[in-house]
Amino acid sequence: xxxxxxxxxxxxxxxxxxxxxxxxxxxxxxxxAGFVEFHLLKGPxxxxxxxxxxxxxxxxxxxxxxxxxxxxxRRAMLAPTTKPAKASIWAIPSSRVLRSSRASxxxxxxLRA
Numbered sequence: 001x002x003x004x005x006x007x008x009x010x011x012x013x014x015x016x017x018x019x020x021x022x023x024x025x026x027x028x029x030x031x032x033a034g035f036v037e038f039h040l041l042k043g044p045x046x047x048x049x050x051x052x053x054x055x056x057x058x059x060x061x062x063x064x065x066x067x068x069x070x071x072x073x074r075r076a077m078l079a080p081t082t083k084p085a086k087a088s089i090w091a092i093p094s095s096r097v098l099r100s101s102r103a104s105x106x107x108x109x110x111l112r113a
Contacts, residue, residue, distance in 0.1 A: 001036075002064045005055040015042075015050050022054075028072035029056065034063020 010018045022040050029035045036057040043051035058064040067073050 002058045002061045003055050004058065004064055005053060008052040008054075009049040010052055011049055012045075012047070018052065026076070028070075028076050029067075031072050032063070032067050032070065034059040034066065 008018070019042075027038065029038055036059060038054065038056045040054045041052065043053060045051075056064075056067075058067070
């Protein structure tokens, strides 16, 4: 398994536009072999920015690297973005999952409601 993560510092006042871009853009991730899941998280608010992070989970490093070389990746990266936002990207390879937890589908629906 591999988890690729992005961290964004979004300038105060740009949060709604940033979230809208992420909610409405086509990621093309679902077309990729080895893609498992994607999450966008909103983090703490500072005086001049709000932190966001995103992460994708892949079955292995090869699947992630295939994504970064794909036409889908190029199309996703051409999608509109919100400026100003500073981003950093990193990937964490792992040979095995040591611990994982997930709510049941019915519990997850109740939590979102």
